[in-house]
Amino acid sequence: MPGGLLTDLYELNMAASYLRRGMDRTATFSLFVRGLPKARGFLVAAGLESCLELLESFSFTGVELEALGSMGFDDRALSDFSTLRFQGEVWAVPEGRIVYSEEPVLEVTAPIAIAQLVETVLLNQITLHTTLASKAARYAIAAEGRRLVEFAFRRTHGLEAAMAVARASALAGFTATSNVEAASRYGLDVAGTMAHSFIESFPTEGEAFRAFAEDHPGRTTFLVDTYDTLGGVRAAIDTIHDLGLGGELGVRLDSGDLDALARGARALLDDAGLTHAHIFASGGLDELEVHELVRAGAPVDAFGIGTQLGVSADAPYIDSVYKLVEFGGRAVMK
Known part of the structure; x- marks a missing residue:
């Protein structure tokens, strides 16, 4: 699955503007968990493999571009999207390692449009897999x-x-x-x-x-x-x-x-x-x-x-976020 549509609309809106204005400088986004769920003293990092698979296959097919056209994106945006591929670097904690809140689990460095577009799917995969691995680890300790x-x-x-x-x-x-x-x-x-x-x-x-x-x-x-x-x-x-x-x-x-x-x-x-x-x-x-x-x-x-x-019944999600921390060599923060 190429994966170009595996995102939220606002990511596409921002990416279209970046590309139209020639904003192709490198950005670094950091994915981390803001706070641990109740009754969790740690998390177990997981989901990296699926993230890398999605990044490696990222592109927009002709059918996907047609779908975006029907959603209101003009020919210029569709042309810009058509050539997008993930070209960047990924730093990540190896799967199975213990992580804590406010600690980067994964960081992406790439031209800002593509780094922005992959936010949703990276959060989806890291949140799901880390939530489940962390719950499973509690059972392993208990047993x-x-x-x-x-x-x-x-x-x-x-x-x-x-x-x-x-x-x-x-x-x-x-x-x-x-x-x-x-x-x-x-x-x-x-x-x-x-x-x-x-x-x-x-x-x-x-x-x-x-x-x-x-x-x-x-x-x-x-x-x-x-x-x-x-x-x-x-x-x-x-x-x-x-x-x-x-x-x-x-x-x-x-x-x-x-x-x-x-x-x-x-x-x-x-x-x-x-x-x-x-x-x-x-x-x-x-x-x-x-x-x-x-x-x-x-x-x-x-x-x-x-x-x-x-379903990780007592803690069914983690408060994961994906924040821009550097753009064009300039540190930024919210």
Whole structure:
């Protein structure tokens, strides 16, 4: 996608005036966050790769120029836009690094028209990816080394956000994603079990477990809370023993008192000689709840994280800005 229309109208208005008046001196714009969201002591920089891809492809196609003409731009403006390409320099904090408020995350130095035009899309990408990576980092800290799997696809605000959260969570230390497209696109590990609907589609929970284990012998983590959670653990144990399953085994808890249920599940698994079977917990967890479970010593080996991460529920945006700091060798500030 060339990307010339990925901007706000006022950027085009300003760029047209700069170009018409021959204002082609170099400008430097600095992108930073004015203040940290509440309950955030730091941010994790992310989104640089997509920014660079957009800058490298920036141009206006014939169709896009026609669209601008229909919006009121005259032939002179369209002619000036037609030859625009990004020719400049980008300085940025590497993705995955900690950043703070008032600290430049990315700076663009280029002729003022093009540097102005890319403001909107750079803010869009850095805001989205940094917001999500920062939220994911909080989970990584809370989990204290336990595995984290990103489950947010179905609750994100659109497809682009789903791809962004899978990538950002991997950047922050998550071990896998449920998002198949993101796993393929970014080379991530993919993980998933089954839904309650699968269990409900069989006459009994045990029959569902057996069918799943026979069909997917390498993915035998059983969702045990459809009916009675500890009863589900017993049914999973019976299936494992009946089929002689080995390798990586586990049970998933998706509701209820996860601390108490994890302890009960661990006791049943250990008593059955399945000390190597893991316990996977999910169910709308935020990072504070993960922290509480870990600090309480709940025997949870991995967490599935969805909605709260996918929309960064407690801090859904950052106050990012893109300010002109130098023009034609002259420092400026608002």
